[in-house]
Amino acid sequence: MHFFSQTFNYDHPWAHVVIGMWHKYPNSKCTHVVSIDTIDRTVDPVTGIIRTERVMGCKQKAPLWIVKLFGGSEDAFVREISFVDPATQNVTITSVNLSLSQFATCNELIRYSPASPTHTLFSQTAEIQARMALWRSAADGLEKWLVQRFEQNAHLGKLGFTDVLRNLWEERHRAPSPS
Amino acid sequence: MSQSLSPECTPLKQAYDSCFNSWFEGYLEPAIAASTSAETRAAYSKKKADEFQAKCGKVWEEYKACVQKAVKEKGLDKLLQQAREENPLVEPIPPLPVNPTKK
Incomplete structure (x- = not known):
């Protein structure tokens, strides 16, 4: 498991940051985010809390070996759930990768809360974790496959060389080279 | 304004x-x-x-129908279902406890 975290302040009031977060993309500095779709949204008629579920499409130039090994493509999708609570002036945004999630997960939590009437605290944590059980079973499967291939090839090697030896020496016995 | 994952949904997405x-x-x-x-x-x-x-409400229903179809076509519906089962996230995450020594 790997962790990442950072915090800093934006020089804007909380409400301005929270209005702004719906305008973050498209962004010339974050061109990897190519699509955003809201797939669910509720406004709680008692608490006023807005829950939004979105799917973000990202184009990441993954290293070629990752694409080959995991069958990934350039398109990666992320599920994002946000809660905007005006009463506590708290925003939380949770994200998790949908693509390649059978191999590893990246869970991110972002919070926006007022640091002062004119400043907003941003905090971000992420946990990146490979699914070890699956890795083990994949590694186990890979080893089994390699052993089978090795056994097959060893068997074919034996048959093949037997043929070569037989043909070579049968030929030479039939037609001894003139001395 | 950002795009939808399916170009045909983009006009509805932007209206919504x-x-x-x-x-x-x-x-x-x-x-x-x-x-x-x-x-x-x-x-x-x-x-x-x-x-x-x-x-x-009206534009949401139209956009939702479009995007749900697109999500299915990209094979994301199963991944979304799995993510929802693992972490439904239907309840708000509580604010961090206020630390009185920190400003």
Whole structure:
């Protein structure tokens, strides 16, 4: 498991940051985010809390070996759930990768809360974790496959060389080279 | 404005986003002000939730139908279902405890 975290302040009031977060993309500095779709949204008629579920499409130039090994493509999708609570002036945004999630997960939590009437605290944590059980079973499967291939090839090697030896020496016995 | 994952949904997505943003910008600051008591908050929340439905409900239904189809076509429906089962995230995440020594 790997962790990442950072915090800093934006020089804007909380409400301005929270209005702004719906305008973050498209962004010339974050061109990897190519699509955003809201797939669910509720406004709680008692608490006023807005829950939004979105799917973000990202184009990441993954290293070629990752694409080959995991069958990934350039398109990666992320599920994002946000809660905007005006009463506590708290925003939380949770994200998790949908693509390649059978191999590893990246869970991110972002919070926006007022640091002062004119400043907003941003905090971000992420946990990146490979699914070890699956890795083990994949590694186990890979080893089994390699052993089978090795056994097959060893068997074919034996048959093949037997043929070569037989043909070579049968030929030479039939037609001894003139001395 | 950002694109939808399916180009055919982009016009509906942008119409819906505009509708939400315009509603949200009118919603947020009065919502903070209305949070002084549970009663005023509930009254304001109910009024604004109804208003959101009245303003954006129709375009939302159209956009939702389009994007749900696109999500299925990209094979994301199963991945979403799995993510929802692992972490439904239906309850808000509580705010961090206030540390009295920190400003």
